[in-house]
Amino acid sequence: VSRPVALRWNGRLLEADLALRLPHASIELEGRHLEATIHRDGDWIEARIGERAVRCAAVAGSRGVWVAHEGRTYFLDRVHREAAGRSDLDTDEVRAPMTGRVVAVAARPGAAAREGDLLVTIEAMKMEFRLTAPEAGRVIEVTCSEGDRVELGQLLVKLAPGNAETAP
């Protein structure tokens, strides 16, 4: 039985077809074909691919899958097929990367921002973190102010991507 798998890593969509009849597994991935004999031991998945033996640890949750391979760890988001093709976001949301305190707000609603421009400075764990524009655009909304305590994931600034070099 073959089943489609859709995952996202670092913004990139990975679409694959997995055929599983343990201990045999094969996967079609971006035009590449991989066949393996699988041995599972708890969260470890050992794949024998031809002469090579590869060990990965993998734990699946509702949001996605964690995989460890040769000391590097990947989190792959689950993508629902119907959403996979859509560009679901037309705004950038700058969110607090940790719980902390806003020490400075450089973003002004309506202002243009170039990629890398400072938007908000947060202090957490006695260090300052500078949150910058992920791409060029225009600030739509600023939802924090200096001195605010902010929680992990809290929205701070909304940005409409696009050419920022328009007249003020």
Added chain:
Amino acid sequence: MTARADLVPRSAEPRPIRKVLVANRGEIAIRVCRTLREMDIPSVTIYSEPDRGAPHARAGEESYPIGPADPARSYLDIERVLEVARRAGADAIHPGYGFLAERAEFARACRERDLVFLGPSPESMERLGNKAAARRAAMRLGVPVVPGEEDVDSAERALEAARKVGYPVLLKAAGGGGGRGMRRVESAEGLGGAFESARREAQASFGDPRVFVEKCVHPARHVEIQILGDGRDAVAFGERECSLQRRYQKVLEESPSPALGSGTREAMERAAVSLARDAGYAGAATVEFLLGPEGSFYFLEVNTRLQVEHPVTEMRFGIDLVRAQIEIASGRALPRPSAPRGHAIEARLNAEDPYRGYLPQSGTLLLLEWPRGEGIRVDAGIAPGQTLHTHYDSLLAKIIAHGRDREEARARLLGALRSLALLGVATNQGFLIDVLEDPEFIRGETFTHTLESREWRGPSSVPDEAVLAAAIAMATPRPRRGGEREDADRYSPWRSLGAWGRPVPVAAAGSGS
């Protein structure tokens, strides 16, 4: 060992230690408990609300809640810590590093309650722990220091000081350590903003807004000398090179330094010992230096405590520095350094994303398997199933490798990092591998600017095998191992302590060097 007849301690009266409160959290609390257990001394730990399920809360014989997440109302609250010591009947406190370890007022409060503070006296802490005082002492003793200006309290004075010593300059918190409040400034334009920012961080971190303006030595290595003192005498246990830093936080540390000649090492050790003797220092301390071009070196500061990277020294010298701290406080004679053996490298595993500004990461540990093997030691503060918050330092564990030479230690550390599996929280594990594989690291070209002057991109794609494993994990429920249960024993601290190798040099059979 017996007490030396001529020992006249300047700090608290030495006496046997019967029960120790470990006033810290995470890996260092567990590591201290380990030595206490080996010495048959009961240990007590404390935990804040978010640390209730953390392994350090189960690492001692007893454990007490200390307050909410906010360190000021828990781990940093002197009265609460002393109250736990009283209730538990502890007669000594080990402060670990960070938190209260370098607060003279805490050492003093311990003495007033007749508790042994496992660190220096408040007087020598004030003399050496305060950067300005330590710098003056160094100058008086003929130890070279970096040109600069102390206690700068306004942007105008900072500008003037920077013009005097020449750009680039470093701004540093007067009360600080660990890189907090530090800024490198290239020119006069950037100075005002950096000064205000450094001052805010200095105030927030240390409650002291004073800032140093210092000439920036470049290219520089960070080399530090480990010392032990007994109040009269002091001995050095070689150096650690800790040049590889990000945001002034160390990432990889090693001993010996790949750049230090024996003449420079001896000069640094002499300088470190003279500072410790001058302050009547008792306990463990680290004297930090900048190693500039052509063997020039400058005194930076003294850390009046155990360092995070102390295992590197332990593995080379076959010494347990926590045991040494306890023995010194009990009035025993100073241990003498044996000939160091081989090479040791430590990697700090942090919950952070090194490819996105080192942002701290949180989450629940779904899987955790530590590496094992010849010459590998793991000092960890985490356990499977634990939820990690961003309330505290992002250090999760230290992986330390010892080998007959640098290349063997490097290869062992690489192997250990490749076999370490940690799922559920993003860490810098892959980044540590990148650095250990880097040709500059392999050649020993490690400078304080090395990590931040380069772009570290991380993997550009997911290996096909990893996608296959992910797809299989999604498609099939997780099989249980025979008889496996999600019981409490799985998360027992004894399990996490198991990977802690004894600090014994490798190579019983090897040639060593």
